[in-house]
Amino acid sequence: MKLIVYENDTWSNLTPLSYIRPVFELRCGMYTLLERILNKAKTDDVILFVRDYLANLVRKKYKYPVNHVSELNDDLLIVDGKLLATDNFKTDKEAVYLCDNEIVYAFVKKENASKINGMNLAQILDFVKTLPAVNIDAKLMRYPWNFIHENPEMLKKDFISCGKKGIEGVFSPQAGVKGPDDIFIGEGAEIHPFVVLDTSSGSIFIDKKARIFPFSRIEGPCYIGEDTHIMPGASIREGNSIGPVCRIGGELEESIIQGYSNKYHDGFIGHAYIGEFVNLGALTTNSDLKNDYSTVSVYVNGKPVDTGDLKVGSFIGDHTKTSIGTLFNTGTSAGVMCNITAGGILPKFFPSFVWYVNNKFMKGFGLEMMLNTARAAMDRRKRVLTQEEEDVIRKVYEITAEMRKSYIAKSSKAKT
């Protein structure tokens, strides 16, 4: 069976997290959305469809064809990349499966699959709409906070389904486990003395080469990625999914960190989703609960959207940096490559690439310097900013320019 995984124009509802990656690379539980879809589809014969400006980047990263279908002569599964795939796909009959009138996936028998050869995504989806429709319950991750909502439960399920348990790394005799032995410590990982792993409410998976420094407490369910360090004294509360090569200290609760990001020092981050190569200065904190206990709204595509949730933290785009003492308001959305400095009650929305200094939005030192900073940050973690990644960042700079300019203009007119 061949598999098409696509992102459609709803990708912008997942910004800032989706600006420089396809939506199916976002993380929930121990895996990305794409990893889950591949696991449930049980095929490695894949075609990806992404927005044009990501195509070269995705082409370089994956071995799969991108934005092009040809030689279809097998059964075909077509899946929306923002699906949190928890169930097996139904492939017994040709149909399009819908949730709230939105396509979740479709199955096309090989006799008809060849009709799709040479089609673009819009044409494929038009074709799919002609198939018999079946309504299903599905988890489509339409907004960033959906990931936070689903993360704890997915962590629990993933631990069971991955089938790993036990200690392959080094577990200090002075460290302890409170609760059942639902832990996995990967090869080369180190659990230092006086660390407490509390599995009372869920499992803990610590991937290979991760290091948990003394006096840290990790509460399950939790996933800690490869080569991530949990700094001394950290309080990693329940429901966190931390990607690879992060440095995490202070307090973290029910949050997702894509990878390669630093929250080295004290400060609370809760119900948040942090992109890659983000650096949160010491004491950076976000509110995740309003004082009047009302539902939290978050800016999406420039407009506030009611999340319907009481606990929502911040959503921080890749390469964004915060100063020491930055205090994010409940439900803040900060774009990619922002530079945000502390100062009173901060706005709830930061357009990508802005500098926020002395309570004003500014252009900062310009894109070239931001790219140099990104190169330096990536070099520290043995990553190179590829030409494809740079091209994507430049494109995002272009498509976010209007929003950024309007905020800077309004800000400069405001009285200081």
Place this chain on the structure above:
Amino acid sequence: MERQEIEKKVKGVVSRILGVDESGITSESRFVEDLGAESVQSLELVAAFEEEFGIEMEEDAALQVQTVGKAIDFISKYLK
């Protein structure tokens, strides 16, 4: 706009943002060494010049300008 008027406005902005007395600002004054501008204040100066003169400057080039006189020259180019 006449150079004299540009100079007066530039000095006014520099005085306001950096908190220095306007009488102590000359064309030769260096933003960092003489007037004590921090890197963040450089950003504020660029933003304030843009607002004052209704122009949009190329930030990389603007931040290379080191003296008040050079800033006047730089801004003058945008006003031609």
